[in-house]
Amino acid sequence: MKTPLALAIAAAALTVSAVHADEPRHGGTINTIIQPEPPGLVLGMIQNAPTRTVAGNIYEGLLRYTTDLEPMPQLATDWEVSEDGRTWTFHLRDDVTWHDGEPFTADDVVFSADVFHRELNPSARAVLQHIDSIEAIDDYTVEFTLDEPFGPFLISFEAGTFTMIPKHLYEGTDFRDNEHNNHPIGTGPFKFENWDRGTVIQLVRNDDYYEDDLPYLDGINWHIIPDGASRAVAYENGTVDVLPYGTVENFDIPRLSELDNTCMTEAGHEYFSPFAMLWMNNREGPTADKRFRQAVMYAMDREFARDVLWNGLGNVPLGAFGSNARFQNPDLDPYDHDPERARELLDEMGYDGEEVRLLPLPYGETWTRWAEAVQQNLREVGIEVRTEATDVGGWNQRLGDWDYDLAFTYLFQYGDPALGISRTYLSTNIERGSPWNNVEGYENERVDELFNEAATAFPDEEREALYHEVQEILQEDVPVGWLLELGFPTLYRCDVQDLVTSGVGVNDGFKDTWLDR
């Protein structure tokens, strides 16, 4: 009797009644924190985390993703793919307007993807290189043609990656000097209101938003507080209601999460799945020896780091693919904490006590502490370690110049190995100047082949087999140290409802949020 649709509705109704006592209500402004202060708010021009977090509520992409990384309609209502997996057609909503009142059409999509992102956006370029053409079929239909099937194509339409930029304001201008950069215009549920540098960024409700009733909130204030302890105080004394991940130090989380009326969720980071790694320079020094790298893996007490430094949040990874990643191979031999084994490996390779330099990640206290713990772990198996502190600039430079032996980092996985994982191991991705490519200098032809084939293989079963094989090779070679799949918790007052409704969390989640006050 029951159609799937009815089922869904029933389930939704059930969820609603179970979780909320009330219907969503309008009104109220939410106070939260942005850390660090973003350099600008035009997504696509700037892709760093704080820009994504704020501007994801101003701009939108064609799709959103659930916490299981399934696509949801946003500006596109539905989409289809051709048999050969090369042609994708998106149907757009016809009732969308930009914040300045102009209608949003297929031309904007073509402009954004083909012109704007091609010129400015390196992470979009990684996808765009697989796209032959983008055409507006009519005002509300867009067709993408790929040169060959590309596995992660459909996962690339998140607001922060393929941001929709208003063609009528940007076409023909110098994008970086466009006057609208200081007053971003998007299609999103919130409009830019004010940015008092060093203090606050304020967004207000978009009254003309196309989805009925949404958003519920009158506005969002993103407070800018540079000191971690002060940010914790801001939450404690009630100034802010939401602490997005990364805004308070991990040591504060247990204490804060036990405060009255405080809830915590780890959901909302699935799209990024931040994966902490230890770069090991494969080119020279002791780290060039596979056995040394294996010894490092055995020497590190990753459970300790997770439990003490990350409050037990997150997951010690098996290997190169995180547990959230698609196509993880569960049958690999794990690297457990085994100092004895590490010493054996070091003896075997004849490690002579040559000093290795360790670069911590200059992103706050937890990372500094972590580097200290790893340093101590390594010293205890007999590795001479010297920590070299750098600031963000120095860290970028040193990694870009490959001037390190061991270095902390974390990378986003972007939902698909072809976007987030392969970039770290492909030898074609060895290039000076960037801290995000194959920085360790790992070269393995077989690995290159497997990753390249898997990216364009179709359908998924074929991809899985290829990815499983590559994981076995990586597990043996240990090009980098796999430290932790980070759990980035979001803390909020329990009366803030529907805060995290997608795989990017608060980055685009405030449109559904309402206050039960």
Add this chain to the structure above:
Amino acid sequence: MSFFARFAQNRGALFGLIILLGIIVMAILAPLVFPESPWRMVQRPFLPPMEVDGFLLGTDTMGRNVAAGLMHGAWVSLMIGLVSTLVALMIGVPLGAVAGYYGGLIDDGLMRFTEFFQTIPNFALAIVLVAIMQPSITSIVLAIAIVSWPPVARLVRAEFMSLRNREYVEAARLVGQSNATIIVRQILPNTLSPIIVLASLMVATAILLESALSFVGLGDPNVMSWGYMIGAARTVIRQAWWLSFFPGVAILLTVLALNLVGEGLDDALNPKLARERS
């Protein structure tokens, strides 16, 4: 009255000296009392003081012994304070001596140079220098020295200017002593007491400066210093007060002791002033 008797007349100075000696003993005994690295994670994290035997001051965020860190840190803090002061003296004393002794254009030039360094706020310059050289003991010591030599140069210059026309200096010139001999043998020994007093205060300031640098994350990551301990404990100040409290008190006491000793030295080296001041 002997030097020490005059020094000991100032009860504060005596008190300061005792504290300082205590801290020096701490620094020297550290490797004996805690032979293991202070970085070693030895107990469960966030152990409050006096809860477990052998962990008088508790453990830190990663289960490292605070008492061990404090004792090893004494050595580091004192060394940074001392060495950076010595380096600052090595820059400031010759500059000030030459400027004050020769006067004229040389003085003008050197003083413009000194003023130039004083025009940039100290702490800002120190931060920039450490960041550029990358944090390490050497860069921290250098940065502290570079921002703290101008007062030395000014003091030495002033002393030299007031002494260079003293009759015994003129007498030395008249008997044909060379300028270098006059600077080193006639004038310099007579400027030592104010320099010693200033130096004792500079050591204190250097320790404060080092802790402030560590606080903003520019400490040497390889050594356990008090500044580092506070910087590291700052984020957990709410749940583990003892982590920033003990090193904070240690800094406070050291700086206090050095100041008291400085005052005592001043009294003992300038007995006339001391009588007026008391």
Add this chain to the structure above:
Amino acid sequence: MTDTQTPLLSLRHLSISLPKGADRALAVEDVSYDVFRGEILCVVGESGSGKSMAANAVMGLLPKGVYASGGEAIFDDQDLLKLSEHQHRTLRGLRIGMIFQEPMTALNPLMRVGDQIAEVFEAHGQLSGRERQQQALALLTEVGIPQPDKAIRAYPFQLSGGQRQRVMIAMALALEPELLIADEPTTALDVTTQAQILELIRDLQRRRGMAVMFITHDFGVVAEVANRVCVMRHGKIVELGEADEVLKHPRHDYTRALIEAIPSNVIPEARGAETDTALLEVKGLSKVFRSKGGLFKSAREVHALQDVSFSLVKGETIGIVGESGSGKSTLGRCVVRLERPDSGTLSLSGTDFMHLQGESLRRERHRVQMIFQDPYASLNPRHRVGYAIAQGPMANGMSKAQAFAKAKELLALVGLGGTDDRYPHEFSGGQRQRIGIARALAMEPELIVADEAVSALDVSIQAQILELLEELKQKLSLSLLFITHDLRVAAQICDRIIVMQHGRIVEQGPAREVFLAPREVYTRELLDAIPGREHELADA
């Protein structure tokens, strides 16, 4: 001044204690003397005699740690030593006024002169603001300040030393006190100014009929102003009596010694030059000091020396006499080449001594040496005196052993044998001056310049040093350029005298001539201003 009168101030068995660690326990021991209305009592003594202490006790201005430990000081039937600070304060300025030695520092540099005088009235709640200013003006007129209407608005730094001392006197006399205490009020002044201030004090005292307690170290001043004298030594009274009596017939040896130590007016015969070859020849010497313009100041030029010419023959002693600012010290410093003259010539035994520079100057320096004024500043406190003397020869290439042996010899020569391993602070002022002389001699110089070499010493010591110089002159046939502000001292030791004023030579000639028959007005003024000279001349 009859003994039947009740004294205004009466000190009875006064003792004053010094703080622990001082060189003696009591600054003043069992001292009794009276001061009567209408008289000037001179308390005279050398440094360390405790002569000022009693006055300070009377004023309630004893330094910290010093206190009256016995006796009493009766002023108008009350014991000043027993007064509370408040009671004492109401007496100060109102009934007892005081003036001090250093006119340069005794006035608040940040307050206008008029306001500082007006403060005296304010302190005792007298007169209204306007009246105070008027009164201040009247006082300034009375003490003879030029342009009192301007001076009243001036800051102390704008006045000369003598003018400041007049302001101090105006302040002390503002409320017409019955007793004026003058603590060495003229010591820091030039001799001509000193004469004027002494005259002023005497004049005011007579007109107002007040009592003056005048503290001084100078018997000349005593002769000039005193009705009665109280001679002190080591905190005790040596002799007390009528001024004439004490001066003419000192009963105590110490008093006699002091009076005898004053250079007399009897001038020894000039010895005459041994040769007539000029050792030092100075021609048309000029020196200008330029102060660099500061932020608020414009650059200033001072012509310290203008066209100075003279010559000194080997074995001769020439005295350069002048008041402060006359350029006499600059001349001395130019001769030893601590300063470089701007123009003129300066030659030593025929060699040009003026254009030497750097290393060549350093090599020639030993030929001219200097004896300095301040015995406390002229020896490096960190060097043993043997080394202080030896370092000169060593710098000129003598071996260490030889130099130290020589130092020992010279110390013996100046009467300090066996003291070469002591530090300067272990010596008295006079002894240090002897060491300074030994240091100069160590270089075996052709010429010695003595710059105010005895001015900082007590008269008795001064006499000894002069004697030593005289003796050395004979023994070593020294050539000496003797710079002093004191014509009498110059006349005692010099063959010839040069009188300087404003950087120029006013008069030069044989000592006897200049002293007894001066040709120039200025020289005569200088001579007339010497305190007590008329008195002595009358005696002689």
Add this chain to the structure above:
Amino acid sequence: MLYLRLITMRLLKAVVVLFMIIIFNFVLIQLAPGDPAAILAGEAGATDEEFLRQLRERFGLDQPMYVQLWRYVSGIAMLDFGFSYRQGVPVLDLILARLPATLLLTGTAFVLSLALGIVAGSLAAARVKKPSGSIIMTLALLFYATPLFWVALMSVVLFSVYLDLLPAYGMYTVGAGHTGLALVLDVGKHLILPATTLALFFMAIYTRMTRASMLEASQQDFVKTARAKGLKNSVIQRRHILRNALLPIITLAGLQAGQMVGGAILTETVFAWPGIGRLMFEALQQRDYNLLLGIFFFSAALVIVFNIITDLVYGLADPRIKEGS
């Protein structure tokens, strides 16, 4: 007239010093590792050569160093401090936006520390050897010896968290929409903790300095003269001793006022005060050269302005300078 000449002379000197500072900083920062394009690229989380090339070209980083320096110096001559690489806003705008906050903070702290320091110092000088004097000096020594940031942290914990009396951070209550007097009061409330914290250390300095200077002044002959006049002790302390003792304090205060800008880095960071001290630290970490140079320039200029003011005040206070020449 005199003042006019003074000011022109000082300004000329200031221009020379500032020029030296520009060159010095420029060279210094060029020596630093890390180039701003790489950092921007790093922050973006993804890069390729094209992106870096675009950035470098845009900021003129592809030019030789002397060209960069020349552009910068000639820009400053026309009050153009360039563009902030990271924030995409003219440097001058960023600094001017933050400058008032810093001036408010340091100005308040300065006045507070100077006033309290002088009062406490004179009290301590007048009560030498008495317990109250010793207590003041002990406190001053404690404040002097306590790390600034530590006091800041402790005061946040005490006053904002446990007592909930004062706001812990920021300059005003965001979203409260205060205007007029309410805004002034709001900012005032936010100012209390940072200004007091910053002031404590400097207050300790001024207290000690005042006391020493007063004791020295009280040894002067004119104090004895004043006492001989029969003046009350309080009048002597105030009119004679304090006035003379203030002269060296003015000089010191001028020097310290500049150092306060440095101290403000710590205070502004802990209290999230939106001033240039904090901006500087952020700019440094992000290698935002133009911004950093701009801030250096401004803080040096601030120090120079303070020094000129000091000279003028000194000139007013000391008649020997005012009426000299």
